[in-house]
Amino acid sequence: MSLGYLERGYLEKDELPPFPSEERLKKRAVAYIECPQPIPCSPCFESCPSNAIEMKNINDPPKVDYEKCTGCMKCIRVCPGLAIFMLRLRDDGMGEVTLQYEFLPWLKKGDRVKLYNRKGEEVGEGVVNWVLPPERNDNTSLVRVEVPAELIFEVRAVKPVR
Amino acid sequence: MVKIEHGRLQEHPIVDFKRGKEVTIYFNGQPIKAYEGETVAAALYAAGVRVFSRSFRWHRPRGFFCAIGKCSACMMEVDGIPNVRTCKVYVRDGMQVRTQSGLPDAEKDVFSIFDDVIDRVFPHGSHYSKFTTSKKARDFMVKRMRKFTGFGNPPRAVFQGKAEVEEIETDVLVVGGGPGGMSAAINAGKYGAKVLLVDENPFLGGQLIKQTHRFFGSAKERAGTRGIRIAGILEEELNNIENIEVRKETRVFGIYNGEAGAYQRLNDDEGKLLRIRAKKIVVATGAYERTLIFENNDLPGVYGAGGVQTLMNVYGIKPGNTGLIVGSGNVGLILTYQLMQAGVNVAAIVEAMPRIGGYFVHAAKVRRLGVPIYVRHTILKAIGRKSVEGAVIAKLDDRWQPIPGTEKEIKCDFICVAVGLSPTHELLYQAGCEMKFVPELGGIVPLRSKFNETSVKGLYVAGDVAGIEEATAAIMEGRIVGIHAAVTLGYGGEEAKKELEEAVREIEEFRSGPFGERIVNGLKKCTLESEVVS
Numbered sequence: 130m131s132l133g134y135l136e137r138g139y140l141e142k143d144e145l146p147p148f149p150s151e152e153r154l155k156k157r158a159v160a161y162i163e164c165p166q167p168i169p170c171s172p173c174f175e176s177c178p179s180n181a182i183e184m185k186n187i188n189d190p191p192k193v194d195y196e197k198c199t200g201c202m203k204c205i206r207v208c209p210g211l212a213i214f215m216l217r218l219r220d221d222g223m224g225e226v227t228l229q230y231e232f233l234p235w236l237k238k239g240d241r242v243k244l245y246n247r248k249g250e251e252v253g254e255g256v257v258n259w260v261l262p263p264e265r266n267d268n269t270s271l272v273r274v275e276v277p278a279e280l281i282f283e284v285r286a287v288k289p290v291r
Numbered sequence: 292m293v294k295i296e297h298g299r300l301q302e303h304p305i306v307d308f309k310r311g312k313e314v315t316i317y318f319n320g321q322p323i324k325a326y327e328g329e330t331v332a333a334a335l336y337a338a339g340v341r342v343f344s345r346s347f348r349w350h351r352p353r354g355f356f357c358a359i360g361k362c363s364a365c366m367m368e369v370d371g372i373p374n375v376r377t378c379k380v381y382v383r384d385g386m387q388v389r390t391q392s393g394l395p396d397a398e399k400d401v402f403s404i405f406d407d408v409i410d411r412v413f414p415h416g417s418h419y420s421k422f423t424t425s426k427k428a429r430d431f432m433v434k435r436m437r438k439f440t441g442f443g444n445p446p447r448a449v450f451q452g453k454a455e456v457e458e459i460e461t462d463v464l465v466v467g468g469g470p471g472g473m474s475a476a477i478n479a480g481k482y483g484a485k486v487l488l489v490d491e492n493p494f495l496g497g498q499l500i501k502q503t504h505r506f507f508g509s510a511k512e513r514a515g516t517r518g519i520r521i522a523g524i525l526e527e528e529l530n531n532i533e534n535i536e537v538r539k540e541t542r543v544f545g546i547y548n549g550e551a552g553a554y555q556r557l558n559d560d561e562g563k564l565l566r567i568r569a570k571k572i573v574v575a576t577g578a579y580e581r582t583l584i585f586e587n588n589d590l591p592g593v594y595g596a597g598g599v600q601t602l603m604n605v606y607g608i609k610p611g612n613t614g615l616i617v618g619s620g621n622v623g624l625i626l627t628y629q630l631m632q633a634g635v636n637v638a639a640i641v642e643a644m645p646r647i648g649g650y651f652v653h654a655a656k657v658r659r660l661g662v663p664i665y666v667r668h669t670i671l672k673a674i675g676r677k678s679v680e681g682a683v684i685a686k687l688d689d690r691w692q693p694i695p696g697t698e699k700e701i702k703c704d705f706i707c708v709a710v711g712l713s714p715t716h717e718l719l720y721q722a723g724c725e726m727k728f729v730p731e732l733g734g735i736v737p738l739r740s741k742f743n744e745t746s747v748k749g750l751y752v753a754g755d756v757a758g759i760e761e762a763t764a765a766i767m768e769g770r771i772v773g774i775h776a777a778v779t780l781g782y783g784g785e786e787a788k789k790e791l792e793e794a795v796r797e798i799e800e801f802r803s804g805p806f807g808e809r810i811v812n813g814l815k816k817c818t819l820e821s822e823v824v825s
């Protein structure tokens with residue numbers, strides 16, 4: 130077993146879970162889970178109403194069946210690891226990434242944000258086009274940002290543009 | 292004193308700090324603003340005080356470390372009473388607080404100029420050999436020395452209050468109101484056992500009250516819910532069971548053949564001595580933080596990770612502007628994220644092992660926000676005169692030795708040591724439990740049965756005191772001991788027995804992954820002889 134990501138603190142390309150098909154990404158948002166290590170944790174699995182997350186026991190890393198996932202976002206609301214991202218490709222050539230956000234100032238629709246990859250490197254700017262406000266989810270806000278389509282597997286953090 | 296941007300956090304993404312009434316306390320005669328509900332140490336810290344005491348021998352400046360009453364680095368004279376742990380007493384209007392070592396005070400201690408010569412005049416241990424010619428000379432010198440070192444200021448005030456004795460009988464006594472203890476009380480109480488739960492703090496929740504993050508584990512153990520909320524949920528469950536009594540600010544000081552002695556604080560002037568006769572006793576006293584050896588590790592600004600969490604998440608006080616985290620276990624990783632949530636920068640996380648010790652997902656959260664994680668690195672020293680101004684880290688070779696030339700200076704104004712916890716086992720020792728050093732479980736732990744009963748019959752352990760694990764495991768263990776105590780007292784019948792089996796099965800499954808492997812190995816080493824099937 131490669132422990133590369135445990136030396137670095139981020140996943141390299143070849144360590145990522147399989148990508149959903151382009152067709153699926155275009156249909157509607159899909160849950161993409163970056164949680165490769167066996168840890169005793171299962172709220173994502175327990176919260177999924179569509180049985181789209183496979184987990185043999187509490188230590189088994191989650192695997193998403195992209196065809197079963199309806200994009201309902203139940204799992205991303207509760208994941209303590211902030212390891213779930215909702216991804217979508219739009220028809221206009223842009224992409225969307227939804228992530229959990231727990232910092233002040235809270236982000237609002239229309240805010241411009243800096244985009245960061247898994248290593249914390251800035252990869253561009255994007256616009257927030259939807260949020261689940263913090264008070265609706267015990268202070269974990271969900272933030273959806275519009276990003277260039279090729280960045281949906283890159284952008285993993287955002288910070289407000291000051 | 293140091294300058295910090297903002298002593299108290301005005302807003303926070305997760306916690307809504309409810310501060311009490313504004314009061315004034317006096318620190319070495321100077322008025323300091325504080326809020327009711329804050330500890331003296333927290334209020335002083337918010338006001339910029341960093342030097343809390345001076346060391347016994349070298350007059351080195353010392354700051355707080357643990358913030359939960361376990362390290363004694365914060366002792367001062369409060370309202371005339373010396374050696375009070377200021378992190379355990381709450382502010383009161385008009386309170387007089389003085390540092391007790393150093394002249395004129397700990398901050399500017401003139402004695403510290405003797406640091407360089409003291410070892411030549413009084414080499415280490417010389418107080419045992421010098422001035423022994425006559426009793427008079429010795430008495431005289433001992434007094435002087437105690438004064439010089441600041442440890443013996445005779446009490447100017449004597450406790451004037453009342454202390455009555457109360458005798459209590461109960462089925463189950465639970466010592467400690469963290470997740471382990473609360474779960475034990477709930478599970479014994481729900482089957483009808485009469486339970487008394489005591490905790491030395493004025494609140495329940497133990498370590499949970501500073502954990503603002505969502506928990507791992509299974510939804511049944513409330514994973515996905517924030518630690519601070521879990522404390523509230525458990526407390527509500529406790530309160531809903533009639534046959535459970537809870538006493539806060541009650542510290543158990545000894546266990547003697549099925550009886551426990553405790554002191555309950557009622558108010559500033561009143562307390563009660565409790566003699567508790569219990570058929571079963573559950574010890575769930577948690578753990579304390581370890582430190583690490585490096586140059587200047589006693590400098591104010593070197594804190595335990597939990598100490599910083601307490602300051603920041605309980606009292607809403609910023610520990611500083613930029614921190615360095617030593618240790619990449621879950622505690623270090625979570626703390627890093629929480630510091631960033633409070634608007635504090637984290638310069639880096641250093642880890643001596645070749646890989647991150649905690650969960651990858653916790654590391655990924657802070658890595659993507661730009662915090663570097665240096666594995667195979669260690670801290671060589673802290674820099675600073677009266678408080679931390681920086682640190683030097685270096686890379687380690689395969690034999691854990693720092694590689695010359697790889698030293699790097701990190702700018703930071705505090706350092707968090709997150710290198711693990713050790714069980715708070717004193718009561719168990721005192722009660723006569725058979726103990727054993729088991730590194731996998733974090734230190735000295737009691738031998739126990741699979742239901743967590745120790746070698747002393749009727750005495751159980753649950754949570755971190757049984758072995759350092761986490762809150763989910765503490766809750767699961769609490770469930771097992773609670774039900775087992777109830778069942779063996781004749782409560783609950785078949786239903787309880789069935790639940791007990793299920794509880795044992797669940798914790799086994801929980802520990803079946805790679806993170807549980809260590810625990811399982813540790814447990815094998817401290818299973819009671821009678822249970823070992825050869």
Ligand SMILES: Cc1cc2nc3c(=O)[nH]c(=O)nc-3n(C[C@H](O)[C@H](O)[C@H](O)COP(=O)(O)OP(=O)(O)OC[C@H]3O[C@@H](n4cnc5c(N)ncnc54)[C@H](O)[C@@H]3O)c2cc1C
Nearest residue numbers: 467469470471490491497498543576577754755761762763
């Ligand atoms: C930074 C950090 C992050 C963590 N993250 C997680 C996580 O994500 N998931 C998870 O499951 N766990 C997590 N944990 C671990 C978890 O908080 C602890 O394992 C858990 O709190 C242990 O519970 P406990 O009941 O054994 O002890 P504690 O919570 O320590 O409670 C012990 C209680 O006993 C009281 N006490 C002690 N001695 C006496 C006495 N003599 N008389 C009366 N009362 C006494 C103390 O005041 C205290 O309230 C984390 C811990 C830390 C420090």
Ligand code: SF4
Nearest residue numbers: 177198199201202204
């Ligand atoms: S988004 Fe909904 S359907 Fe998809 S994996 Fe998450 S919980 Fe399941």
Ligand code: SF4
Nearest residue numbers: 164170172173208210
């Ligand atoms: S809830 Fe999040 S951290 Fe836990 S297993 Fe699922 S994806 Fe991983």
Ligand code: FES
Nearest residue numbers: 358360362363378
């Ligand atoms: S005892 Fe007060 S800081 Fe440790």
